[in-house]
Amino acid sequence: MKKIFSKMILVMVAALAVTGLAGCGNGNGNATAEQKKDSPLKVIFYPNESAAEFEKSRDALKDIISDATGRKVKIVTTTDYNIVIESIANGQADLALMGAEGYIQAHKKNPDVKPIVTNSGASGTLEDALYYSFIAVKEENEKNYQSGDGYTIDPIKGKTFSFVSNSSTSGFKVPSSAIVKEFGLKDSDELINEGKFFDKVLFGGSHQGSAVNLLKGDADAAAFMNLPQYFDVADGEENKTGMLYQVKDDAEAPFDTVRGEKARVILSTPVLNAPIAANTKVMSQKEIDQVVEALTSKEVAENEDIFAPKDSDQAALFVKEGDERFLEVQDKFYDPIRELSK
Structure with missing residues (x-):
């Protein structure tokens, strides 16, 4: 583990x-x-x-x-x-x-x-007491993140990014650590200082809020956990990198304003329950x-x-x-x- x-x-x-x-x-x-x-x-x-x-x-x-x-x-x-x-x-x-x-x-x-x-x-x-931390982008932008048969997080630099809370495991600590490692950064402070790595940084306050930031177009990419209560798997393997998530037609607030919207998971990481x-x-x-x-x-x-x-x-x-x-x-x-x- x-x-x-x-x-x-x-x-x-x-x-x-x-x-x-x-x-x-x-x-x-x-x-x-x-x-x-x-x-x-x-x-x-x-x-x-x-x-x-x-x-x-x-x-x-x-x-x-x-x-x-x-x-x-x-x-x-x-x-x-x-x-x-x-x-x-x-x-x-x-x-x-x-x-x-x-x-x-x-x-x-x-x-x-x-x-x-x-x-x-x-x-x-x-x-197997695990759930999953995602970095996702909107379906219409996924081509920018494709790399061969898979996906890469490299293009997120300079974008607007949404985290959940800087106290969140799967909505900040895990994804920020992956970004720090991928880009060889000193620490995750570089990620929350706007204009240093990301052009703009949002905090959704909850996993639901961060996902909605993405789906409404306020963020180019976002971190949030797997949310089967609100999403269906439209394509790919559940909880795996490359999965396409689609908001359920009867999803409750705050997803009631983005029903049917889709997000492509470009990085999925397991997290302890x-x-x-x-x-x-x-x-x-x-x-x-x-x-x-x-x-x-x-x-x-x-x-x-x-x-x-x-x-x-x-x-x-x-x-x-x-x-x-x-x-x-x-x-x-x-x-x-x-x-x-x-």
Whole structure:
């Protein structure tokens, strides 16, 4: 697995202040599990997973966690990656569904933040617990990126490029590392300083937003993760370089304005699945064990509100193609992402 990632580079980000999670001076950031046992567990989600169509998934997780712990659960949706990172690190949130890079940043801020589960691959194991990071261009421009029988990212230099967030694993860290390596750059700072490598740099704020930046023509190329909830494969092999993605005719917002539009993937890179992380200072070990036991159960693996069958019309946080389920995971699982900074 490390071979996939071992030669890429990390970029640090500035954290933003959290709003709406805790009032000033309430002390939640320093509260212990014992002090918080009578308050609701707060489960926070990245902007991507905060989309309206995933409400059933979030509510299902809310009920499962509440039943497992005997505590009320509050769901917190966000519009910024850094809110999630800061919230789980300072104890204003108890659990977070976050990307690998965001988890690593939160763990660095506070070692009490630890991953507890992630979603498996179709095998039902961690061996294929992967999703994909894309660099894509609009179909009408794909000829500029063809190289022999394949595609090259070389023409992206000097263009307008859209990333997701500089805290995103698959929407920034992985693609930026690939670009740094391909062009022999010093580091990814060169990519976010407009006029240095890219003429203009956009941040979509979510994978959906970055993809829409491309499809609306605001960006010449864009980074985003595979999004089977919104796209069909019109040509090529799913999740592979060269695949042509087409927005579904019934795609929800923000894709409702670009239905039918197509994007060609000129680079696809596998990425480790995201963890659900816990702040182990504000949650007791007993509660964490209860949550892990519940989430890794067969009942949850078969819950279509969370793991929707691939051909289902229902949107869910995870697509089920085989034996996908939640599995317990340890911090060391994300070492290959840490390798990107070396």
